[in-house]
Amino acid sequence: MKKRSSLLLVELMIALFVFCVACGVSLQSFAKSSSLSKDADDLNHAVTIVESTAEQLKATQKDSISYYYDSDWNTCNEDEAYFVLVLQETKSASSLKQCNISIFSNKEEKTIYSLEYEYTTGGTSYE
Amino acid sequence: MKRTQNHVIDLLFPLIILALFTMCAFSVISLSASIYNKQTSNAEETYLQETPLAYIIEKVRQNDNEGDISIITKEDTQVLTLHNKDYTTYIYAYENTLKEFTIKDNVSFTLSEGHDIIEVDSFSMKEEDNLFTFTVNDKSASVLVRSAS
Numbered sequence: 001m002k003k004r005s006s007l008l009l010v011e012l013m014i015a016l017f018v019f020c021v022a023c024g025v026s027l028q029s030f031a032k033s034s035s036l037s038k039d040a041d042d043l044n045h046a047v048t049i050v051e052s053t054a055e056q057l058k059a060t061q062k063d064s065i066s067y068y069y070d071s072d073w074n075t076c077n078e079d080e081a082y083f084v085l086v087l088q089e090t091k092s093a094s095s096l097k098q099c100n101i102s103i104f105s106n107k108e109e110k111t112i113y114s115l116e117y118e119y120t121t122g123g124t125s126y127e
Numbered sequence: 128m129k130r131t132q133n134h135v136i137d138l139l140f141p142l143i144i145l146a147l148f149t150m151c152a153f154s155v156i157s158l159s160a161s162i163y164n165k166q167t168s169n170a171e172e173t174y175l176q177e178t179p180l181a182y183i184i185e186k187v188r189q190n191d192n193e194g195d196i197s198i199i200t201k202e203d204t205q206v207l208t209l210h211n212k213d214y215t216t217y218i219y220a221y222e223n224t225l226k227e228f229t230i231k232d233n234v235s236f237t238l239s240e241g242h243d244i245i246e247v248d249s250f251s252m253k254e255e256d257n258l259f260t261f262t263v264n265d266k267s268a269s270v271l272v273r274s275a276s
Contacts, residue, residue, distance in 0.1 A: 012144045019148060023155050030162045037166045044173055045266075048180070052260075052269040059258035059271045073266075 045073040046083070046103040046113035053085060053101050058119045071107075082106055095120050176266040179225050179245050183207065183218060183261050184270045190216070191273040198254050202238050205252055207259075217241065220250035225263075 049069070056065050068081035076082075084104045091098035102114035187196055190209035199206050206219040216229045219238060226241030252261045260269045 009141050009144070012141050012148070016144060016148050019151060023151060026155060026159065030159060033166065034162055037169055041169055041173060044177065048177075048266065048268050052267065055258060055269045055271040059256055059269075 042073075042083075042105070042112055045069075049073075049085065050101045050103060050113055050115045053087070054115065054117045054119070057087075057099070057101075057117070083112070090116075172264075175246065175248075176264050179247055179250070179263045180261060180266065180268045182225075182244065183263075184268060186216070186218065187259060187270050187272065196259070196272055198252055198259075204238055205250075206238075207252060218244075220247050223247060225250060 049066075053065055056062070065085070065087075066075040067085045067087075068076050068078050069083040069085070070076040070080055071082040073083070082105070084106060086100075086102045086104055088100045088102075089097060090100055096118060097120070098116070098118045100114060100116055103112045104110070105112055186209060187207075190196060190211055192210075195210040197208050197210075199208055201217075201219070204219050204221065206217050209216040209218070210232075213232055214229055215232055216227060217236075218225070218227050219241065220226070221238045221241060223246060225244040225247045226238070227244055228236060228241035230236050248264045250261075250263050252259065254260075258269055258271045260267055
């Protein structure tokens with residue numbers, strides 16, 4: 001009886017060990033997939049916001065640009081900002097302006113998306 | 128011969144281990160199910176926001192000629208009109224569906240006649256100095272028309 005009982009115990013322990021290893025690998029994959037999904041979502045929002053900002057710059061509506069966003073990509077105050085839109089003018093000729101528009105993540109301290117953009121003031125030609 | 132003595136723990140311990148194993152298995156399955164659920168709902172949300180915005184902006188760029196793009200109100204609904212030669216394309220949200228209708232100028236139609244594009248919870252648009260801003264399901268995108276002067 002004792003022999004059978006200890007055999008069952010060893011069998012269970014081995015099964016539990018194998019399960020724990022598989023569990024560890026699976027959880028790692030789950031965490032990675034979750035993080036990739038969040039990154040893709042953030043990139044999607046960042047691209048839309050940067051492209052819209054570029055259009056707003058071209059329309060010379062700098063006042064209507066929102067610079068601060070919370071973790072759900074809603075506009076917010078500077079103090080609550082999770083993502084920040086950064087506008088840097090890199091070159092400026094008479095009417096041709098060159099600037100860099102990027103979205104920076106405050107929490108992860110990394111740039112999510114960046115766009116070099118050239119536009120003309122006083123006109124809105126794409127040429 | 129020495130007599131082996133049975134203890135309750137001999138039976139209890141394997142049972143506890145088995146229960147632990149079952150609990151862990153259920154936790155991992157429920158965790159994976161919730162992660163999968165979250166990711167599919169995220170993907171669907173992105174699809175429902177991005178697709179109509181990309182579609183409308185592309186349509187605006189296709190029809191970007193001076194005076195050809197405007198926002199009108201019909202049946203108390205905002206309607207984007209894209210004029211192209213003798214025809215006009217109308218894009219609008221009607222009963223939670225983004226619809227499109229292309230019809231010859233001066234021919235009357237009702238909003239219900241449009242062809243369905245995609246489901247939308249909310250849709251609004253505004254135009255300011257030739258900068259068109261479209262908001263679909265709380266996500267906005269702007270496009271400046273080329274024909275702006």
